[in-house]
Amino acid sequence: MGYLDNILFAIILCLGFGFFGVNIKKIIRNIKLGRDIDRSDNPSARWGNMALIALGQSKMVKRPVAGLLHIIVYVGFVIINIEVLEIVIDGLFGTHRIFSFLGAFYSILIGSFEILALLVLVAVLTFLARRNIIKLKRFIHSDLKGWPKSDANYILYFEVALMSLFLLMNAADFHLQLLGFGHYEKAGAFPVSQFIEPIFNGMNESTVMLLERAFWWIHISGILVFLNYLYFSKHLHILLAFPNTYFADLNPKGKFDNLESVTNEVKLMMDPNADPFAAAPVDENAVPVKFGASDVQDLNWVQLLNAYTCTECGRCTSSCPANITGKKLSPRKIMMDTRDRLEEVGKNIDANKGIFIPDNKTLLNDYITPEELWACTSCNACVEECPVNISPLSIIIDMRRYLVMEQSAAPMSLNAMMTNIENNGAPWQYNQQDRLNWKNEN
Template structure:
């Protein structure tokens, strides 16, 4: 009967990882709904960006206080989870502290984990204070009401509980080691939990084992729950920040995409010797829709951007349109894109792998014309993002659709484009009158 806990653990582990794999498959499916884009260029630069931005957190520390706090939580998440490997092996084999054979190095590891756990607790508390007591403006935008705010706080509570369970587990383990309890061989250094263990003094061994086992099980179950919660949370960036920075835009930020079909038309217009009829190909497929009105019209990298969004609001806090009271919020653009993509994914799931038109689209039902035209295309949001997200590319693609498919540009822009077409300049003066201003000087 001693093997029953190991079997239960194996089943729980299989179910937890299996459900996570199912969500990853769904995530990959949704991202692949986007148009293909060639990202095979400049691999060395892409690797450099991933190491520097995602692993090195270089864009986080532009704002030192949240940047340093985030690095503490990030390191705690990465390093302390090394300990999870030991828990998994112990759970499957029925051992206890299987890595204790490493001796002094094992003691160093456990001590480091505990110090990091305390630092993570402090960082999490400070993050909570910033969100709920100080109430920074970028966390109070309309798009952050409801679930986004709850999600931001819930993830802090989960991280806090996981760290406290880790320290409680170690404290009970330490006390059992001091009492020479069976199967609790002395191993590890406990610079923090040894003080927590003072609250357990005088308790019988059976009670201490119950506390240690309860904390152990709660800790690993909490980690599996956290793993599967990621798909439904803004903390999906924990997984996607690395590929997102790798596939991030490498060209100069001010360089926009040209449509090949439009480029060819302009070249024909500019070449007086070209025969437009000779250039036509009767077998050529119909031109694709210009721009984007729904998530399927966007590139897969843009859809991955939407899932990677951390909802930190740095983009919105730097946006000049938002600062001056316009409706545009680059963070909302990404959140809306993700929400619509999730809606499309659920539609596909409900209809056995096929999307059934639902009468909705990203443009209009989620993102308004007013938001799109408020953008100054300054790239401040792109520069501010700590994980290389590009909200501007989505805005420009949807603007392109409005102009080229619906002729729905604002009147001022239509006037300007008409002037360029007729007069070769944005102003309503013909070419013969351009220099009249100099005669009045």
């Protein structure tokens, strides 16, 4: 490579990582729009969760076929990207296979990369078949349409292209090594691409070199495009799964958090020494506390991180008893809607120089309907099934709180139950004196 090639490569590299950095800053800004919540407790358990669930993929293998294929793709991409380091160094300094001085170990590395690349290709083609030929139910569900459905296929096409380019690049390189052409000295082992190499037989050496360089440039450019595509894709979970599992709720499933404002009110009512008529200091500039959530700014930042981390795999929806029985609720849609609304709010802020201008929209009603929220049975199946510890239920509960406590918009059956608890101390419409009459019945 000449100096101009090195400069061009450096420019492309800076542009790729620069654009990625700008988009990551937007995501962090959007996540910080959420309410503050303390998730700094029990760091050892949190690190353990991240190691076991995000790195170890422990929840993926609950569905063995998909889990094994996903691990192959995951491990393949992580390990093969070690090769990207060599490409970057070669591109910046004009070298070729800079790590070849490692000798036999280099051959083991390249050979391992090739075998993994082949396995990734097999796994990705299987994923494409599951989505487009077998058409598994959770991939053709009514909540997965338009861009989300296309996005899943686009990322798989990307992976096929990147792995194919890697093998073609190696095959052309290996062919030139066999010919002893130019600077292509023998380096590496090619257990897969050696079977591709014969396609270059009969070609002029210069033509093969041009093809090798073309595969090289398209491969590294494709990696940078892939990196920046993550921002627009559900595959952002490749990066966010790690913080998401670290900051996940460690409380037992089914334990709901109490609203601090309500807790303080109850404590005040139960304190015999408290003066109920004492006026609390009022901050005229303070924003009134909202019970529950009607928009993304009312959710906490971990819930917004959940929304960006959602893999759209549909395991939550396929396990949801409400959805299975035909109700409108889809936990996957809850997360996708939250992310879509958050992105809309972020674009509003960008368009208005850092300030959110009310747009007469909210997450509640404009994206998620009360019918969906009240269909939830609070069973935690969606939380249990999620491979990256996302909690759609926490968002559902916060939005239901808003409906009940801010709008008094609970279903009639729920209002009746709460009235009975208030008047009778039980969900049923019996006087307290009659509550034990059942024991007298035969």
